Amino acid sequence: MPSFPFSGIKLTAFIFALATIAFLQILDLTIANVALSTIAGNLGASTSQGTWIITSFGVANAISIPLTGWLAKRFGEVKLFLVSILLFIFSSWLCGISNSLEMLIFSRILQGAVSGPIIPLSQSLLLANSPDSKKNMSLAIWSMTIIIAPVSGPILGGWISDNFYWGWIFLLNIPIGIVVWLSARILLKGRESETNKLPIDKVGLSLLIVGIGCLQLMLDRGKELDWFNSSEIIFLTVIALVCISFLILWETTSSYPIVDLSLFKSRNFTVGTICISLAFLLHIGTLVILPQLLQRVFGYSATWAGLALAPIGLIPIILAPIIGRFASQLDMRKLVTLSFIIFALCFFWRAYTFEPNMNFASTAWPQLIQGLAIACFIMPLNIIILSDIPTNKLAAAGSLFNFFRTLATSIGTSVTNSLWERREAIHHNHLTDFMSTNVQTVETTYQQFKIQGFSATQTSAVLAEKITQQGLIISSNEIFWLYGVIFIVLIVILWFAKSTIKPKKALYPKKLI
Known part of the structure; x- marks a missing residue:
């Protein structure tokens, strides 16, 4: 070139x-x-x-x-x-x-x-x-x-x-x-x-197709088939683990590997890939359940749910060129640290404010502020990952860390959705048990609904829906707290990377002593 x-x-x-x-x-x-x-x-x-x-x-x-x-x-x-x-x-x-x-x-x-x-x-x-x-x-x-x-x-x-x-x-x-x-x-x-x-590494290519294909299928269909209660999911998991394990062993010894695993010898590539993958797992995971929560609990349409999430892109559009302009003078680890702190604070903010009577602004404001985290996250981590990769390996490095980022997105979507629904089921049972022990309160509620013209069956349906909605809110808040804490932990991992600021060349040769 x-x-x-x-x-x-x-x-x-x-x-x-x-x-x-x-x-x-x-x-x-x-x-x-x-x-x-x-x-x-x-x-x-x-x-x-x-x-x-x-x-x-x-x-x-x-x-x-x-x-x-x-x-x-x-x-x-x-x-x-x-x-x-x-x-x-x-x-x-x-x-x-x-x-x-x-x-x-x-x-x-x-x-x-x-x-x-x-x-x-x-x-x-x-x-x-x-x-x-x-x-x-x-x-x-x-x-x-x-x-x-x-x-x-x-x-x-x-x-x-x-x-x-x-x-x-x-x-x-x-x-x-x-x-x-x-x-x-x-x-x-x-x-x-x-x-x-x-030459084509036929063994590596076959292991890659079967292993990654089975892993992606397992992640996509796990929720639908109730994960490891399904023989299909167990089969896909075993095949994926076996093929990927053999793929790693094969590619480290192959003369012409399909996937260049030698890139992980770079400390910044390894640390950056771990951080961007886990951060995307957490970020996309919450981005998937938010519109569902807004539609199922708060009655938003698909369009309005999308608009509530849209403010996350406003600040990055403004800040990205500015960060790019001064990036050579900044240690990218500091920017990413700021990003992870803001991510955590926004997640804690949501966990504190998500409640049944929440308005549109309560959803949009955390999204707007989280845009600052996004602006200090993707480009700086890209710089960290590629900071010491030679030009002739940029394509291989880009494909490898983008693969892990994409895979983490799938894992985040599946895990977060499953965790959300499982925690909702637990809270649904707890709330139902609570109601069964407060007979007087329940009877009063039924009487109030009866005055409004509701039958006993209709009242039961309304209460069941309210319990489900409350369970979804509580479980989503638990996820926000958990993911916020994980972002704080990621800061520790991040600082194992080396500084991205290149030392300036001396203008004059050092004096001989």
């Missing part, structure tokens, strides 16, 4: 193109979630069957991401990136025109598989083609896509499914994707990375 970086308008256009395609790829992870019932009903499938629309994309994406480094070495980063965008556009078109559940699931598998390289390659190409003085700024602007896309997905998906044909959820990728592809093709002409016709 040429040594001369982009500058001026070309650099701006390049950053915008890479950020846009990264935004579309991340958007497709969440945009179909709120429209799931609409899509399933339109295709004549049950909501349970419709979950494969989400699962199929996640499984294929999780498998393809760690392959990016090896594919980039074999075919070239630019060629792989451009082909991935074209196939992403094509698979999005297939998703949009699907007239059966089977066709849509197949299209989503293809979409997930071909889009895996987009995030790590957009990151490595950005860093490789930006001048040293602009690398942090470029990364800061690019990082905003990871912030805004997960929040925009539910809002945009809900709005499209409510007002238009659901297929436009996927078809909107086509015109935007074509513009990005043309821009990237023109800008990256003659900037191909060095290639090496490496």
Whole structure:
């Protein structure tokens, strides 16, 4: 790849193109979630069957991401990136025109598989083609896509499914994707990375596909099948553990590994990957239960629930360029420490204020302040992770830590949802027992409802719903307290990383003594 970086308008256009395609790829992870019932009903499938629309994309994406480094070495980063965008556009078109559940699931598998390289390659190409003085700024602007896309997905998906044909959820990728592809093709002409016709590690590839595929399936279907009470989940877990264990052993001894595990020799890469993975697990986990809580307990529509979460993207848009401008003068560990403290305080804030009569502002304000944590989190951790990775390994490093980040997102979604529902069931039983021991209070309540024209059956249904809602609030608050504490613990792990401030070169040689 040429040594001369982009500058001026070309650099701006390049950053915008890479950020846009990264935004579309991340958007497709969440945009179909709120429209799931609409899509399933339109295709004549049950909501349970419709979950494969989400699962199929996640499984294929999780498998393809760690392959990016090896594919980039074999075919070239630019060629792989451009082909991935074209196939992403094509698979999005297939998703949009699907007239059966089977066709849509197949299209989503293809979409997930071909889009895996987009995030790590957009990151490595950005860093490789930006001048040293602009690398942090470029990364800061690019990082905003990871912030805004997960929040925009539910809002945009809900709005499209409510007002238009659901297929436009996927078809909107086509015109935007074509513009990005043309821009990237023109800008990256003659900037191909060095290639090496490496032999295919068939054993490693097979272990990766089976192991990661089974792990992702286990995470996606665990809640639906009641986790380890299901023989299917036990089977998937055993296969995943065996294959991944053998994959690690094989890749550490292979001459041409599919996944470059030698990257973990870098202390900053290892510490940063642990921190960004666990932080995403906690952040996305709570981001998943919040809209459900707002809809099930507080009666929000899907659109209003999305709007309540939207303020999280406001502060990062303002701060990201500023942080990028001064990043070379700052120790990124201090910024991430500030981020984790704010995360913890916002979680504690929610745990303290979430109650049945909570208004919209009580939801939106913590989201707005948490945006400050996001601004000091993603880009600084990216800098820590890649701080001592050589340029020729950026694609491999990007694919590996983005794989762990994506996997952590799946784990966070599954674990948080399951924990939330299990704790709700426990509190539901406790509240029910409490009512059974306070007969006089219950009888008074029934009398009050009878005066309002409710029958005994209707009153029982109302009380059961109130108990469920209270249980959901209590269990969500417990999760906020727990995750806030974990963020504080993460600060300790973070400081095992080395400082990102590079020592300044001496202007004059030291005097001889």
